[in-house]
Amino acid sequence: MVTRRVDLRSDTVTKPTEAMRAAMAHAEVDDDVLGYDPSAAHLESEMARIMGKEAALFVPSGTMANLICVLTHCQIRGSEVILGDYSHIHIYENGGISTIGGVHPRTVKNNDDGTMDIDLIEEAIRDPNFDICFPTTRLICLENSHAHSGGRCLSAEYTDQVGELAKKHGLKLHIDGARIFNASVALGVPVHRLVKAADSVTACLSKGLGAPAGTIIAGSKTFIAKARILRKTLGGGMRQVGVLCAAAMVAVEENVGKLESDHRKAKILAEGLNNIKGLKVDPTTVETNIVYFDILKDVCITEVELLKNLEEHGIHAMAEGPRKIRFVIHHQISESDVQYTLSCIQKALNSLKNIAN
Numbered sequence: 001m002v003t004r005r006v007d008l009r010s011d012t013v014t015k016p017t018e019a020m021r022a023a024m025a026h027a028e029v030d031d032d033v034l035g036y037d038p039s040a041a042h043l044e045s046e047m048a049r050i051m052g053k054e055a056a057l058f059v060p061s062g063t064m065a066n067l068i069c070v071l072t073h074c075q076i077r078g079s080e081v082i083l084g085d086y087s088h089i090h091i092y093e094n095g096g097i098s099t100i101g102g103v104h105p106r107t108v109k110n111n112d113d114g115t116m117d118i119d120l121i122e123e124a125i126r127d128p129n130f131d132i133c134f135p136t137t138r139l140i141c142l143e144n145s146h147a148h149s150g151g152r153c154l155s156a157e158y159t160d161q162v163g164e165l166a167k168k169h170g171l172k173l174h175i176d177g178a179r180i181f182n183a184s185v186a187l188g189v190p191v192h193r194l195v196k197a198a199d200s201v202t203a204c205l206s207k208g209l210g211a212p213a214g215t216i217i218a219g220s221k222t223f224i225a226k227a228r229i230l231r232k233t234l235g236g237g238m239r240q241v242g243v244l245c246a247a248a249m250v251a252v253e254e255n256v257g258k259l260e261s262d263h264r265k266a267k268i269l270a271e272g273l274n275n276i277k278g279l280k281v282d283p284t285t286v287e288t289n290i291v292y293f294d295i296l297k298d299v300c301i302t303e304v305e306l307l308k309n310l311e312e313h314g315i316h317a318m319a320e321g322p323r324k325i326r327f328v329i330h331h332q333i334s335e336s337d338v339q340y341t342l343s344c345i346q347k348a349l350n351s352l353k354n355i356a357n
């Protein structure tokens, strides 16, 4: 029986550390829905400072954070939001902006690096004064790092350009920054600089940072006051939430510094995978902690079979599509786990007749 477990399904799978558990046990708390929880207030003010915004709000998840932000910017039903065709908000959030908010998504093609061409964004902006059949565009959404492109990072300059475009047309800019700390570390640019042009930004605390739950929304004081009301409407008001916020504060203090090492391990993994005959990944596109790789067509193993084989060795991951697998590195994956994973994959492929050396 294999006792080793290497969980590469996502960076959301981390277990709270001893320091987080201790902080939870001793957190000073009160009723945050009635107005004030000291541990929540502390986390929110620290995160607002780090993210360079006037105020911040702790919410249960990245999905709720994006929903609250889009709905706060687009309070009139039938507003239109421009976002990437492979953005998390569009693909993986149950269409909540439409079903709950009555907001219409207008997608623009995401390039391989997670950007959208600025001229295509501008072309997509619509105004019913021009054509009565059009909805009113009110918001542009970016995602940094961009999950579906394999954790690629949007530069501060690119984000500024989109911000200028938004301003020129009287629109707001939201950044889904679920992994904005990964982008910041990879680019060597502080978070507050990366999101300077944004009217709102999210940052997940329970992904690479390893907190048990929660996402931060940051923006102006007025924006956050409206977001707080919407959080309550959506059922996201939490009473003694300081227990979670105390753990999240430790996550920020403990784990931002570990992201660089996560990225280094992801690069080693990508290079190792690319050296295995029958697999393909371009390591130069691995900028943060996500690695996608392809199983070449002439290899007679499917992604489902390979994942099953790896599970027998205690390695867990997810398929990203036909012949495509995703590995996500986090601070509870060691360099030895990376080497173990590579050797298990090599063994699995060696056992196939058609590519044995």
Ligand SMILES: Cc1ncc(COP(=O)(O)O)c(C=O)c1O
Pocket: 060, 061, 062, 063, 064, 066, 088, 089, 143, 145, 146, 147, 176, 178, 179, 204, 215
């Ligand atoms: C880019 C991005 N945004 C938002 C989310 C949603 O976060 P949650 O799972 O906390 O709802 C995710 C989740 O993986 C994500 O990758």
